[in-house]
Amino acid sequence: LIIGIDVESGERHFSELIDGxxxxxxKLTDIKINIIGKKNNILSNYPNLLQNKQILLTNADEVVNMxxxxxxxxRKKRDSTVVVGTTLLKNNEIDCFFSPGNxxxxxxxxxxxxxxxxxxxxxxxxxxxxxxSGHETILIDIGANPELTEDNLFNNAILGLAYYSIxxxxxxxxxxxxxxxxxxxxxSKILKNAYDLISKIPSFIxxxxxxxxxxxxxxxxICDGLTGNSIIKMAESMTAFxxxxxxxxxxxxxxxxxxxxxxxxxFGGAPLLGVDGLVIVGHGNCTGKDxxxxxxxxxxxxNKNYIIRMRENIEKLISNT
Amino acid sequence: LIIGIDVESGERHFSELIDGxxxxxxKLTDIKINIIGKKNNILSNYPNLLQNKQILLTNADEVVNMxxxxxxxxRKKRDSTVVVGTTLLKNNEIDCFFSPGNxxxxxxxxxxxxxxxxxxxxxxxxxxxxxxSGHETILIDIGANPELTEDNLFNNAILGLAYYSIxxxxxxxxxxxxxxxxxxxxxSKILKNAYDLISKIPSFIxxxxxxxxxxxxxxxxICDGLTGNSIIKMAESMTAFxxxxxxxxxxxxxxxxxxxxxxxxxFGGAPLLGVDGLVIVGHGNCTGKDxxxxxxxxxxxxNKNYIIRMRENIEKLISNT
Numbered sequence: 001l002i003i004g005i006d007v008e009s010g011e012r013h014f015s016e017l018i019d020g021x022x023x024x025x026x027k028l029t030d031i032k033i034n035i036i037g038k039k040n041n042i043l044s045n046y047p048n049l050l051q052n053k054q055i056l057l058t059n060a061d062e063v064v065n066m067x068x069x070x071x072x073x074x075r076k077k078r079d080s081t082v083v084v085g086t087t088l089l090k091n092n093e094i095d096c097f098f099s100p101g102n103x104x105x106x107x108x109x110x111x112x113x114x115x116x117x118x119x120x121x122x123x124x125x126x127x128x129x130x131x132x133s134g135h136e137t138i139l140i141d142i143g144a145n146p147e148l149t150e151d152n153l154f155n156n157a158i159l160g161l162a163y164y165s166i167x168x169x170x171x172x173x174x175x176x177x178x179x180x181x182x183x184x185x186x187x188s189k190i191l192k193n194a195y196d197l198i199s200k201i202p203s204f205i206x207x208x209x210x211x212x213x214x215x216x217x218x219x220x221x222i223c224d225g226l227t228g229n230s231i232i233k234m235a236e237s238m239t240a241f242x243x244x245x246x247x248x249x250x251x252x253x254x255x256x257x258x259x260x261x262x263x264x265x266x267f268g269g270a271p272l273l274g275v276d277g278l279v280i281v282g283h284g285n286c287t288g289k290d291x292x293x294x295x296x297x298x299x300x301x302x303n304k305n306y307i308i309r310m311r312e313n314i315e316k317l318i319s320n321t
Numbered sequence: 322l323i324i325g326i327d328v329e330s331g332e333r334h335f336s337e338l339i340d341g342x343x344x345x346x347x348k349l350t351d352i353k354i355n356i357i358g359k360k361n362n363i364l365s366n367y368p369n370l371l372q373n374k375q376i377l378l379t380n381a382d383e384v385v386n387m388x389x390x391x392x393x394x395x396r397k398k399r400d401s402t403v404v405v406g407t408t409l410l411k412n413n414e415i416d417c418f419f420s421p422g423n424x425x426x427x428x429x430x431x432x433x434x435x436x437x438x439x440x441x442x443x444x445x446x447x448x449x450x451x452x453x454s455g456h457e458t459i460l461i462d463i464g465a466n467p468e469l470t471e472d473n474l475f476n477n478a479i480l481g482l483a484y485y486s487i488x489x490x491x492x493x494x495x496x497x498x499x500x501x502x503x504x505x506x507x508x509s510k511i512l513k514n515a516y517d518l519i520s521k522i523p524s525f526i527x528x529x530x531x532x533x534x535x536x537x538x539x540x541x542x543i544c545d546g547l548t549g550n551s552i553i554k555m556a557e558s559m560t561a562f563x564x565x566x567x568x569x570x571x572x573x574x575x576x577x578x579x580x581x582x583x584x585x586x587x588f589g590g591a592p593l594l595g596v597d598g599l600v601i602v603g604h605g606n607c608t609g610k611d612x613x614x615x616x617x618x619x620x621x622x623x624n625k626n627y628i629i630r631m632r633e634n635i636e637k638l639i640s641n642t
Binding site: 066067069103104130131132143146147148178179180181183184185186187188191209210211212213214215223225226227229230231232233234235236237238239240241242244245246248249250252255257258261262 | 387388390424425451452453464467468469499500501502504505506507508509512530531532533534535536544546547548550551552553554555556557558559560561562563565566567569570571573576578579582583
């Protein structure tokens, strides 16, 4: 397993991310990491880096900035970390590509280099939420595609189903459509149409609400990219606020058992579902610890035959609906 | 100040809600509560209720159920708690109406009975989020209107501004548009158009993300009703999950100072902004404690001349943009 890690396009300095990489390689001795970034610059900070047999280094001189228009930036910056990374993945020089940069650019570059598994369909990102029962709910889409249409919502349901059964080895995970009320007929016209489309899937349980994300009552929650992105970022910020406020009086952070329950299994990286390759997207403020989690996710999914099973699952689901 | 409380259309038994009312009247001795529900039934549970000089009781034989289509239910059930309550408010027999029932029905009945302050504009609901600094952010809309259009988002900005200055006595609160990234040009076409419309307001700070809801960096966060509803319900469920998990080892709930920081000032009730009267919407699972909070919110807003100032503020804002 070789994982390509873009260490340049996040908001933090590459050294924090490389330190995370080095912690991972010392734990997982059967993987290699191909670090993608400004080679000379990285080597002047880490002169002995390539003496580590688990580390490769690929030069990429450019970065797509957070405020650039994704499609035109990816077309123009052929030597950017995302274009270099997705091209390595396409050429089977790496098995997984991770980037904490401009999400739109990672999505666009992944589509250009790798294509989607079903040509016309848009990819989506998913995140997991913990619950009291230990059962995780995945939310999809959390920001690959902000356009709210019934077709996109149906597509998110297919991608979520295909992915969940790999993540948790559960053949018929339940699906709910995030709406303003649980009753049938709630919400806008687009949501009503999406409800009818997703009803073709036997494990669809109907509309769900924000309440359902943390109580373990559904496996897969479907929404548009704006709603999902706002929810996931708000959850991060709320967690930080809670932790800081409670830590004024209680040493919660030192209690490993509690901390493990409060965070999902693979916090920090979201697979870009639907593209024909294993691409993991991190948030812009990605830390070394997030890199370690993303590498663990890549390791887990690779060992589960992620991409072969995604192709099979999606084909089966599409032909059944 | 007379506050009408619909005790029938929530998910909990009316006695829980009436107990909350009675706790409030013993704290706030200068208010009256007009309890709206099935009179005989309530009196057989509380035979001495009307000996309390702060309590009135208005009969309403019907309830709009959670799964009914709001507009047709409100047209048909003329003796339902929401129609009776909004009619009392229209006739100045009460100064505020609270309902924990079907939100769509409360919205529809409020529009029919009271009209909106600007005729063609839809009302919206707002909720508050706490932050480390003690500064609260309001999110608007949290579910009055699930249709995502640029006009609705602009309208939510006007309503949010008009309301925030009453809530916090701050004349130029900052406004942000909830989007998938903070940079200009992010998001769907509707969000880009909304950005341009809201840019006419001088205190607009641009796009914001879910992160901004708990860090006190913006006063008013604008979004559509589906996104806002999902966020607020998810926040409730996440809070419950955190509290339960942490309480396994730490007695956080007994620490009043921490608990006050973790919850917003008026948790449990959201004013229906834009209708020409003070209507407060509770969630379906509304408890007696939520009733107390909603009564405190009504008391606070009434003393701030809520409806007169909403009319003035909206008129001023519309003529300035």
